[in-house]
Amino acid sequence: MRVLVTGSAGFIGFHLSRRLLAEGHAVTGFDGFSDYYDVGLKRARHDVLAQEARFEAVEGRLETPGLLHDLLGRVRPEIVVHCAAQAGVRYSLANPAAFADSNLAGSFALLEAVRAHPVRHLLLASTSSAYGGNTHLPFRETDRAVTPLSFYAATKLAMEGMAHSYSHLHGIPTTAFRFFTVYGPWGRPDMALFLFTRKILSGEPIEVFGDGAPERDFTYVDDLIEAVRRLLDVPPPGAGPVGPEDTLSPAAPYRLVNIGGGRPVRLDAMIAALEAALGRRAERLFRPLPPGDVARTEASTDLLRRLVGTVPETPIAVGIPAFVDWYRAFYGV
Template identity: 55%
Template sequence: MRYFITGTAGFIGFHLARRLLEDGHEVFGIDGMTQYYNLKLKEARNAALAQFPSFTGRIGMLEDNGFLREAVMAAKPDVMIHLAAQAGVRYSLENPKAYLDSNLVGTWNILELAKELQIGHLMLASTSSVYGANPEVPFRESDKTDEPLTFYAATKKATELMAHSYAHLYKFPITAFRFFTVYGPWGRPDMALFKFAKAMLDGQPIEIYGEGKMSRDFTYIEDLVEAIVRLSAVAPAEANRVTKPGVSDTLSHQAPFRVVNLGGGQPVGLMEFVETIEKAMGQPAIRKMLPMQKGDVPRTFAAPDLLQALTGYTPSTTVEEGVKAFVEWYLDQGRALE
């Protein structure tokens, strides 16, 4: 099959593109190569993908509709997977316009092209941040998501709503998936695991927000990719509406549109996460305890039932396994790409 993926020089896009290429598919990828973090890491990911003859990569911004249109039309994809976005909850407090441009304008450009092509399946990345500080756990796709705590979360909720309207009006299938604290090798330097490992090696304190009382439903990158690959074969339609007792399908009654959590439903406390990193690094961390940051949520906790019902799969890599894999990559390659 032919896949068009946005953000292939990014953490998740790189892993997904590499998996699809290894499976024998054709991948056409684009990336803006923005300066949000060191380009050396993005360039290394791009170079790894370029080793595959069936990969075509181009550099350009989602907001540049002319560039995007030319790229999509050249790719003629069967499936489009839109991962590119301005990421980071905290950075949205500093530069909200970057989120407006990339996450809203860029996504609208993608929707317009998918409409024109009547794409077989459009997949859009959303986030667990849309649940805000929801006190009910685990977070279910049917839960209320109308109280975002950051502009980042607000833009992601907006992309879901925009996508539903396009699926309804133009009748092409769209799946929006909500990520839960993805981590692993080739991760972003602004992520906690990367920052903690670097600080520990540099002999610097690690900053632990919320006095360490937060918890996260950590999702290992390879598990996430497996879930996306499986979901790509399940374009939303009445034929695959889930009717299993105890599982609420989010398949719209007005459109071929569905929202799915991508998480394992096994949250881990922040202090346990720190201790796992210390064990994998073979050294203690200097801990600097800090209050909760503006926009942070106390916990994330996915209900994975719908993903399991649709694909027969639930992310299951333990934090111990995932952190160990990251530390091995970081010491071998990541340190040189900071």
């Protein structure tokens, strides 16, 4: 296949691109190399991908007029996976304009490009933050998601809505997936696991929000990539709804799917697993839960299993040591 992956220097886009290249597919990786976090890490990810002759790197901003339109016209991908976005719940409090530019204007530019140059399947990375103030657990794709608690979540919900309208108007087979706290090797430096690892190894205290009680549905990156890879081959509408939990739209070839482990872990349990992997104790500074954060996330994976079968679920006792091994090797600590 010819696949365009936006955000290919990002955590998830990198892992997906590497998986596709390993299978022999041609991948065009598009990334803007924003300085939200260490650009050197992003360059290192792209350097790994560039070792494959079937990888083409394209640098640019999503929202640049005409750039994605011209790129799709030249590459003619069969599949587009849109992972590029401005991420970070807390960062959206400080710099909401970055989210409007990338997640709203940038996603609109991509939809316009796909409208002009149709693809077999468009896949969009969304977030569990879209469930917002919903207190019904586990989060099911059929739950109403109308109470975003951060501007980041609001922009992702808007992206889902824009994509549905384009799917309806232009017949674009589209799958949006909501990720749940992805972690693993080559992870994002703004995520808790990465931050905690750096601070514990340097002897700095870590900030623990909500007394360590918040729970997250930690999803190991290899498990998530396996799910995304299988979903590439299941464009909607297919043969129609696969069960009562299906979100297949009655008005468009559009579907929304959770990708998570479905087994929430308390923050203090994650820290304990990290301490064990590092062989060091963390000094804790307890802080209240910040605005925009939720107390618990938990994915219903019933629809995912209906569509692609059982997906591996790596426990944190395995996933966290794998991250630590990568971190020590990459940073030489």
